[in-house]
Amino acid sequence: MRKRIGKPLLELVLAVAAFFYFFPVLMMILGSFKSSMEASAFDRLWPEVWEFGNFRQVLSGERILQSLRNSVIISSFSIVLTLLLAAVASFVTARRQSRFVSGVYFLFIAGLVAPLMYIPTIKTLQFLSLMNTFTGLILVVVATNLPFAVFLFTGFIKGIPRELDESAFVDGFGTTRIFWSIILPLLAPVIATQSILMLVGVWNDLSMPLFFLNDSGKWTLPMLVYNFISQYVRNWNLVYAFLILVSLPVVALFIAGQKHFVSGLMSGAVKG
Numbered sequence: 001m002r003k004r005i006g007k008p009l010l011e012l013v014l015a016v017a018a019f020f021y022f023f024p025v026l027m028m029i030l031g032s033f034k035s036s037m038e039a040s041a042f043d044r045l046w047p048e049v050w051e052f053g054n055f056r057q058v059l060s061g062e063r064i065l066q067s068l069r070n071s072v073i074i075s076s077f078s079i080v081l082t083l084l085l086a087a088v089a090s091f092v093t094a095r096r097q098s099r100f101v102s103g104v105y106f107l108f109i110a111g112l113v114a115p116l117m118y119i120p121t122i123k124t125l126q127f128l129s130l131m132n133t134f135t136g137l138i139l140v141v142v143a144t145n146l147p148f149a150v151f152l153f154t155g156f157i158k159g160i161p162r163e164l165d166e167s168a169f170v171d172g173f174g175t176t177r178i179f180w181s182i183i184l185p186l187l188a189p190v191i192a193t194q195s196i197l198m199l200v201g202v203w204n205d206l207s208m209p210l211f212f213l214n215d216s217g218k219w220t221l222p223m224l225v226y227n228f229i230s231q232y233v234r235n236w237n238l239v240y241a242f243l244i245l246v247s248l249p250v251v252a253l254f255i256a257g258q259k260h261f262v263s264g265l266m267s268g269a270v271k272g
Contacts, residue, residue, distance in 0.1 A: 026045075027045070028240045028243060028244065029240070029244065030045060030046060030047060031047075031236060031237060031240040032054055032055070032237060032240035032241040032243075032244050033047045033050045033051055033052065033054065033237075034047040034048075034049075034051060034237050035047075035048075035049065035051055035237060036235045036236070036237050036238075038237075039235075039236040039237035039240065040235075040236050051237065054237050054238055054240075054241040055241050055244075055245065057238060057241075058238055058241045058242045058245060059245070063216075063219065063224055064221075064224065064245075066217065066219075067219050067220055067221045067223070067224040068221060070134075070218055070219060070220050070221075071203060071220040071221045073134055074134060074137060074138060074141070074202060074209075074220060075198075075199055075202045075203055077134075077138050078138050078141040078142055078145070078198065078202055079194075079195050079198045079199060079202070081138065081142050082141075082142045082145050082146055082149050082194070082198060083149070083191055083194060083195065085142065085146060085149075086146060086149035086150050086152075086153045086194070087153055087179075087183075087184060087187060087191075088179070089104075089108070089146075089150050089153075090149075090150050090153030090154040090156075090157050091153075091157060091179050091183055093105040093108075093150070093154050094154045094157035094158045095157070095162075095165070105150070105154065108146070108147045108150040108151065109147065109151060110147075111143075111144075111146070111147030112147045112148060112151065116140075116144055118211055121140060121212075122211065122212070125140075125212065131212065131214075132212070132213055132214045132215055132218070134218065136212060137208060137209065137212045137213060140208060140212060141202055141205075141208065145194075145198055145201070145202075148194075148197075149194050149198075152190050152193065152194060153187065153190055153194075156187060156189070156190045157183065157187070160183065160186055164182055165178055165182070168181075168182055195253075196253060196254055199249075199250055199253055200250050200254075203221070203222075203249065203250050204222055204250070205220075205222060206222040206223060206226060209222070209223050210223060221246045222246070225242060225243065225246055228242050
């Protein structure tokens with residue numbers, strides 16, 4: 001009897017929570033199709049007249065394509081470099097048992113709780129002549145995301161039977177070939193998980209580009225959103241339309257890889 005009552009009650013609570021979570025998103029979607037005065041009034045949910053030209057006006061902006069290109073460059077290179085380094089490092093930490101390897105893995109785990117020190121990082125980038133460059137920002141992004149990626153990948157690789165490695169050695173495979181031909185293809189679930197997590201974080205990040213990129217020509221989309229809101233603070237319909245356009249790539253990637261996202265996150269966290 002308790003189970004029969006408890007399950008519908010839990011579903012009701014989850015439905016109410018989902019509604020309160022999705023309602024602001026619904027307001028933003030519908031507000032992007034309103035006129036400027038109607039969107040600023042916040043007095044009704046559905047638009048009286050659907051203004052599809054808001055998106056056309058936003059896309060006609062001068063810097064949106066440039067900022068989109070900058071975001072794609074930073075996100076793609078950061079994700080690829082993080083995945084490659086994490087896969088190699090995790091393969092070593094999961095397969096080799098030594099004090100040195102354990103110490104290196106402990107340093108990666110410590111990076112999960114260590115905050116980013118902006119002033120020393122800025123000084124380091126200035127010393128290396130990487131301040132206000134895509135390369136410098138990408139290296140900082142990789143360094144901040146690598147600890148969790150190593151933790152996730154190591155846990156997943158530990159769940160892969162060592163017998164696969166031994167069979168490959170018998171067939172004449174070297175360590176490098178084992179990694180590229182056997183281990184790396186099996187990492188598809190955690191690769192999808194880490195890619196989605198990083199894309200959401202890097203794509204929406206405002207603080208790092210704000211601190212490490214001073215040139216407006218290198219602004220990412222979140223920085224352009226910040227400038228766009230200050231410029232069109234009264235035209236909330238355009239702000240809503242711009243926010244939707246910025247979030248579309250992340251939403252599309254998550255929908256495409258949601259199955260791998262859940263399975264990879266659970267496998268990498270539990271198997272280790």
